[in-house]
Amino acid sequence: xxxxxxxxxxxxxxxxxxxxxxxxxxxxxxxxxxxxxxxxxxxxxxxxxxxxxxxxxxxxxxxxxxxxxxxxxxxxxxxxxxxxxxxxxxxxxxxxxxxxxxxxxxxxxxxxxxxxxxxxxxxxxxxxxxxxxxxxxxxxxxxxxxxxxxxxxxxxxxxxxxxxxxxxxxxxxxxxxxxxxxxxxxxxxxxxxxxxxxxxxxxxxxxxxxxxxxxxxxxxxxxxxxxxxxxxxxxxxxxxxxxxxxxxxxxxxxxxxxxxxxxxxxxxxxxxxxxxxxxxxxxxxxxxxxxxxxxxxxxxxxxxxxxxxx
Amino acid sequence: xxxxxxxxxxxxxxxxxxxxxxxxxxxxxxxxxxxxxxxxxxxxxxxxxxxxxxxxxxxxxxxxxxxxxxxxxxxxxxxxxxxxxxxxxxxxxxxxxxxxxxxxxxxxxxxxxxxxxxxxxxxxxxxxxxxxxxxxxxxxxxxxxxxxxxxxxxxxxxxxxxxxxxxxxxxxxxxxxxxxxxxxxxxxxxxxxxxxxxxxxxxxx
Ligand SMILES: [Fe+2]
Ligand SMILES: [Fe+2]
Numbered sequence: 001x002x003x004x005x006x007x008x009x010x011x012x013x014x015x016x017x018x019x020x021x022x023x024x025x026x027x028x029x030x031x032x033x034x035x036x037x038x039x040x041x042x043x044x045x046x047x048x049x050x051x052x053x054x055x056x057x058x059x060x061x062x063x064x065x066x067x068x069x070x071x072x073x074x075x076x077x078x079x080x081x082x083x084x085x086x087x088x089x090x091x092x093x094x095x096x097x098x099x100x101x102x103x104x105x106x107x108x109x110x111x112x113x114x115x116x117x118x119x120x121x122x123x124x125x126x127x128x129x130x131x132x133x134x135x136x137x138x139x140x141x142x143x144x145x146x147x148x149x150x151x152x153x154x155x156x157x158x159x160x161x162x163x164x165x166x167x168x169x170x171x172x173x174x175x176x177x178x179x180x181x182x183x184x185x186x187x188x189x190x191x192x193x194x195x196x197x198x199x200x201x202x203x204x205x206x207x208x209x210x211x212x213x214x215x216x217x218x219x220x221x222x223x224x225x226x227x228x229x230x231x232x233x234x235x236x237x238x239x240x241x242x243x244x245x246x247x248x249x250x251x252x253x254x255x256x257x258x259x260x261x262x263x264x265x266x267x268x269x270x271x272x273x274x275x276x277x278x279x280x281x282x283x284x285x286x287x288x289x290x291x292x293x294x295x296x297x298x299x300x301x302x303x304x305x306x307x308x309x310x
Numbered sequence: 311x312x313x314x315x316x317x318x319x320x321x322x323x324x325x326x327x328x329x330x331x332x333x334x335x336x337x338x339x340x341x342x343x344x345x346x347x348x349x350x351x352x353x354x355x356x357x358x359x360x361x362x363x364x365x366x367x368x369x370x371x372x373x374x375x376x377x378x379x380x381x382x383x384x385x386x387x388x389x390x391x392x393x394x395x396x397x398x399x400x401x402x403x404x405x406x407x408x409x410x411x412x413x414x415x416x417x418x419x420x421x422x423x424x425x426x427x428x429x430x431x432x433x434x435x436x437x438x439x440x441x442x443x444x445x446x447x448x449x450x451x452x453x454x455x456x457x458x459x460x461x462x463x464x465x466x467x468x469x470x471x472x473x474x475x476x477x478x479x480x481x482x483x484x485x486x487x488x489x490x491x492x493x494x495x496x497x498x499x500x501x502x503x504x505x506x507x508x509x510x511x512x513x514x515x
Contacts, residue, residue, distance in 0.1 A: 145419070
């Protein structure tokens, strides 16, 4: 910001464009902070899609039927695609996919903490589809309105694909909840373990979210963390109750005046521990990602050699 | 190398930019493009173009004139060799080259960026943009992309069914396959799914 006289009209024009609902495109002038915040957000989002393949990919060989297996393969493959859409969007801001990938493999990059919890049995696959992908859809629907063209387009494409991820999970949990006592217990146990981490997916409360103001002003995030969390809560609470599952929050109640479901306090100290790398699966995820990358080295070498000899 | 991907959803629709892939050559770029951007049943053809062959305009006309090429202009392109870049783009200099023209004409929320408009003959990419502005007038064009037509690699028409048809059988990739649709028979479901699977902006939740 040293050339304030030079930058101010550009910044004004930039903000006016966002005000008119225009998309900012690669190559257009943008404030450094806009570029930096977007690179941070989009790369973290891309990493989340990639790491997000691990807890579910684990279960492909253990799916209980061929149908479930095909569905799970398709879902995990979609997540890999989502990672690629997002790395592409970040690359248009001047960072390379290689830099992002190296940061992830070295453990320097962040990704959604939800993937640092273990998948203990098959019911977890249903609960992840319903709640984790369901929460992601809420967030991504908001981000589809983002002022940066490539991020918005990636989000529109991702949202169109995500809906099946959520539906297949919900279908599975509804069947479990209506099944044998043992199946009902599995669904309840999965909900008990995933509920709070899912609520944390929307990020800290608005009062503790330092980047929110500027991201809102520049049309990156068009709704606050708490607003999106509330949308999610109001949708899933009645649905979970309808199938007879108990939400593990004794303070959860319906606020009749505002017509919203209100949750009890979230354990943010725990959240920050997981963000800092001390969650139950942080080390395993990083190790698995590195192993997958190393195991694929021969493929990368082979295609490069093939291309160079043509 | 990074390749920009253009997907066509139906024979009467233009190839539109959906994103990019990394690949060592165009053949593998097409294969990655199919896996990354063609998992849903609405592709009939794909084109790939090396990123370095594309000349793009931005919102600021002055950026275009002094940068030459504005796509991903900073900070990365600056650290590369602008000379090599420029000469590659203008190598076709002496006799006119056929350029493919792509443009963005809407600010609506969308899955796609620039769409194919047609071709122009020009000596340089910059002239190609000027020629495109005359040949393809529209009330508003926000972004122009041009590339030598020869730089485009395409899926072959005969191979297209084996590339893109299998996605149609994977009905479990469509939300309509679940929930209320689970009781309907498979044919009804497939019909519904095909109807719902066009590449449009999804409904808001
Ligand atoms: Fe995803
Ligand atoms: Fe998903």
